[in-house]
Amino acid sequence: MSQSLNLSISTSSPTSPNFASLSRASTSFLTGSFRFPVKFRPSGLRTPAPPELLITKASSDPEAPSASASASASAAAATLGSDNGVGGVLSAVPPADTGSIEVDAVTEAELKENGFRSTRRTKLICTIGPATCGSEQLEALAVGGMNVARINMCHGTREWHRRVIERVRRLNEEKGYAVAIMMDTEGSEIHMGELGGASSEKAEDGEVWIFSVRAFESPLPERTIHVNYDGFAEDVKVGDDLLVDGGMVRFEVIEKIGPDVKCRCTDPGLLLPRANLTFWRHGSLVRERNAMLPTISSKDWLDIDFGIAEGVDFIAISFVKSAEVITHLRSYIKARARDSDISVIAKIESVDSLRNLEEIILASDGAMVARGDLGAQIPLEQVPSEQQKIVQLCRQLNKPVIVASQLLESMIEYPTPTRAEVADVSEAVRQRADALMLSGESAMGQYPEKALTVLRNVSLRIERWWREEKHHEVMELPDIASSFADSISEEICNSAAKMANNLEVDALFVYTKDGHMASLLSRCRPDCPIFAFTTTTSVRRRLNLQWGLIPFRLSFSDDMESNLNKTFSLLKARGMIKSGDLVIAVSDMLQSIQVMNVP
Numbered sequence: 001m002s003q004s005l006n007l008s009i010s011t012s013s014p015t016s017p018n019f020a021s022l023s024r025a026s027t028s029f030l031t032g033s034f035r036f037p038v039k040f041r042p043s044g045l046r047t048p049a050p051p052e053l054l055i056t057k058a059s060s061d062p063e064a065p066s067a068s069a070s071a072s073a074s075a076a077a078a079t080l081g082s083d084n085g086v087g088g089v090l091s092a093v094p095p096a097d098t099g100s101i102e103v104d105a106v107t108e109a110e111l112k113e114n115g116f117r118s119t120r121r122t123k124l125i126c127t128i129g130p131a132t133c134g135s136e137q138l139e140a141l142a143v144g145g146m147n148v149a150r151i152n153m154c155h156g157t158r159e160w161h162r163r164v165i166e167r168v169r170r171l172n173e174e175k176g177y178a179v180a181i182m183m184d185t186e187g188s189e190i191h192m193g194e195l196g197g198a199s200s201e202k203a204e205d206g207e208v209w210i211f212s213v214r215a216f217e218s219p220l221p222e223r224t225i226h227v228n229y230d231g232f233a234e235d236v237k238v239g240d241d242l243l244v245d246g247g248m249v250r251f252e253v254i255e256k257i258g259p260d261v262k263c264r265c266t267d268p269g270l271l272l273p274r275a276n277l278t279f280w281r282h283g284s285l286v287r288e289r290n291a292m293l294p295t296i297s298s299k300d301w302l303d304i305d306f307g308i309a310e311g312v313d314f315i316a317i318s319f320v321k322s323a324e325v326i327t328h329l330r331s332y333i334k335a336r337a338r339d340s341d342i343s344v345i346a347k348i349e350s351v352d353s354l355r356n357l358e359e360i361i362l363a364s365d366g367a368m369v370a371r372g373d374l375g376a377q378i379p380l381e382q383v384p385s386e387q388q389k390i391v392q393l394c395r396q397l398n399k400p401v402i403v404a405s406q407l408l409e410s411m412i413e414y415p416t417p418t419r420a421e422v423a424d425v426s427e428a429v430r431q432r433a434d435a436l437m438l439s440g441e442s443a444m445g446q447y448p449e450k451a452l453t454v455l456r457n458v459s460l461r462i463e464r465w466w467r468e469e470k471h472h473e474v475m476e477l478p479d480i481a482s483s484f485a486d487s488i489s490e491e492i493c494n495s496a497a498k499m500a501n502n503l504e505v506d507a508l509f510v511y512t513k514d515g516h517m518a519s520l521l522s523r524c525r526p527d528c529p530i531f532a533f534t535t536t537t538s539v540r541r542r543l544n545l546q547w548g549l550i551p552f553r554l555s556f557s558d559d560m561e562s563n564l565n566k567t568f569s570l571l572k573a574r575g576m577i578k579s580g581d582l583v584i585a586v587s588d589m590l591q592s593i594q595v596m597n598v599p
C-alpha cells in the first residue's frame with residue numbers, strides 16, 4: 001500500500017497559476033479534491049504565487065502530466081564514476097551500473113546487525129596524526145565509525161598529508177568505506193615553532209623561558225621557544241600574560257631584550273610543537289596585532305591549492321573573522337576547480353567570528369565550534385553558551401556543525417575518559433550537533449580507537465535515550481528558502497519529518513542530486529534515520545558530515561515509482577530492509593511525499 005502527495009509546481013511562466021496536485025499512484029487510494037494551504041512568504045521570490053495551492057485528485061492515467069514528466073529528460077539516470085583516489089574530478093560514464101547501490105561497508109554491517117532505528121545519528125571526525133597515519137590504523141578508525149578524517153595543515157608536510165589522503169582513498173576503494181577528507185588550514189595566528197624535534201617539553205612553575213623570533217639551529221638552546229610572528233617582541237609588554245594553547249601553560253612577561261622575551265612560568269604544563277600563543281593585558285586579550293594578520297596566509301593559499309588538487313571534501317578555515325574571506329575562498333575554489341564539490345567550513349574560534357557569526361555561517365557550507373582556540377579568546381565559562389548558540393544557529397540556517405576540541409582530552413594518555421568528558425560529549429549529542437571531532441586524542445594519543453569507541457557509544461546511548469523519552473525540545477525552524485521551488489522543498493521536508501515521527505516510520509528515503517533535500521530532512525532531526533540516495537560519490541561523501549543521514553550512491557531516474565521499486569529490491573537483497581518496513585519517500589525531482597510499506 002502506498003499513499004502519495006505530489007506537489008507539481010509550474011515555475012516556467014511567471015504568470016502561470018501554481019497547482020499542487022494530489023496524485024494517485026497505482027497503489028494509492030486517496031480520493032476527493034480539497035484545498036490545501038501551503039505556508040509561503042512571497043517576499044523576494046520570483047514567482048508570484050497564490051496564498052494557497054489548489055489540490056486536485058490527479059488522473060489515475062499513468063501517462064497524465066506530472067512534475068516528474070515535465071522535468072528535464074537530461075536528468076535521467078546519469079551515473080558518475082567513482083572519484084576515489086583521482087583528485088575529485090568527476091567523469092560522466094554511461095549508466096552501466098544502474099543495477100547497483102553503494103553504501104559504505106561499516107553502515108551496511110550496522111544496518112544489518114541492529115536494524116534501522118539504532119543507527120548512530122551523530123557523525124564522527126578524527127584528526128589524523130602520527131598515531132593514526134598508517135593504513136591499519138586508518139582502517140581501524142574507519143571500522144570504528146570515523147565518517148571524516150581531518151588533516152591539520154599546522155602540522156606535518158604536504159607530502160605527509162598526501163600519503164594520508166592516498167591511504168584513506170585506497171581504503172575507501174578497496175574495502176568499501178566512505179570516509180571523507182577534511183583539510184584544516186593553519187591560519188595566520190601567532191604560534192610557537194617546532195621544539196627542535198622533541199614531541200613535547202615540560203614547563204615547570206617558576207622556570208624562566210625565552211620566547212624569541214630569532215631563527216635557531218636545532219637543537220634549540222635550553223628553555224627557548226621560537227615564535228613565528230616578527231612583531232612579537234615589539235607587541236608584548238612586561239607584565240603581560242602569555243597563554244600557550246589557550247591556557248594549558250601560562251607565562252608572565254618579565255623582561256624584553258631585543259628580539260628575546262623573557263617569561264616566567266606561572267601555570268606549569270606540557271608545551272607541544274607549534275602550539276598557539278595569545279597574550280593578555282589587564283585581563284583582556286591583546287587583539288590589535290592579530291587583527292592585522294590575514295585570515296588566509298600565503299602558506300594557507302598553497303595548502304588550499306594542495307587540497308583542491310587532492311580533491312578533499314571539506315576545507316576548514318581557521319580564525320575566520322568575517323564572511324568575506326569565506327565568499328572569496330568559495331569563488332577561488334569555483335574558479336580553480338569548476339567541477340569540484342568542496343565544502344567550506346568556517347571555524348568559529350575568535351572574538352571576531354562570534355561578532356560576525358550569522359553572516360559567516362550564512363556564507364559557509366558549515367561551521368566548527370573550535371573550542372580550543374575559542375577558549376583562549378573568551379573566558380572559558382563563556383564557551384558552553386557560545387557552543388549552544390552556534391549549534392542552534394547552524395541548525396536554523398541548515399548548515400552542518402561540528403563540536404571540536406578536548407572532548408576526551410584525558411584519553412591522550414589514559415584508556416578511559418573522565419566522567420566530566422563523558423558529560424561534555426553527551427551535551428554536544430543532546431544539542432544535536434551534526435558531528436563530534438577528536439583532535440589530539442586520535443592524532444597523537446595513546447588510545448585513538450578507544451576514544452572513538454567512547455564517542456560512538458555515548459552518541460548511541462544519548463540519542464536513544466532522547467528518542468525514547470521524547471526529550472528533544474521543539475526548535476523553531478525559520479524559512480530559509482530563497483526561491484519558490486526551495487520553499488516547496490522545505491515545506492515537504494518539514495512535513496515529511498513530522499509525518500515520520502507521528503507515524504513512527506522506520507526510515508525516510510530521500511532521492512537527491514545535490515544533497516539539499518537530504519540536508520533539509522536532517523535539519524528536522526527526525527526520530528528515524530534518513531536514507532539519502534544520490535548519484536555522485538562526492539555528494540555521498542559530503543553528506544557523511546550531516547546528522548542522521550545514511551548516504552547511498554545510486555543511479556536513479558525521475559520516475560519515483562521505478563526508483564522506489566529498484567531501491568527496495570536492492571536493499572532487500574542485501575538485507576538492509578525487509579518487507580513490511582514503513583517508509584516515507586521524498587525527492588528533489590518530483591516534489592512529493594509518499595508513504596508506503598516495503599513490499
Ligand SMILES: Nc1ncnc2c1ncn2[C@@H]1O[C@H](COP(=O)(O)OP(=O)(O)OP(=O)(O)O)[C@@H](O)[C@H]1O
Nearest residue numbers: 127128129130152154155156272372439440443444
Ligand atoms: N599531522 C600531524 N603531525 C604531527 N602531529 C600532529 C599532526 N596533527 C596533529 N598533531 C598533534 O596533535 C595535536 C592536536 O591536534 P590538533 O589538530 O587539534 O592541533 P591543534 O594545533 O591543537 O589545533 P588547531 O591548529 O586546529 O587549533 C597537535 O597539537 C599536534 O601535537
Ligand SMILES: CC(=O)C(=O)O
Nearest residue numbers: 370371372373404405
Ligand atoms: C579545532 C581547533 O582549531 C580548535 O579547537 O582551536
Ligand SMILES: [K+]
Nearest residue numbers: 154184185186
Ligand atoms: K588548524
Ligand SMILES: [Mg+2]
Nearest residue numbers: 349370372373
Ligand atoms: Mg584552532
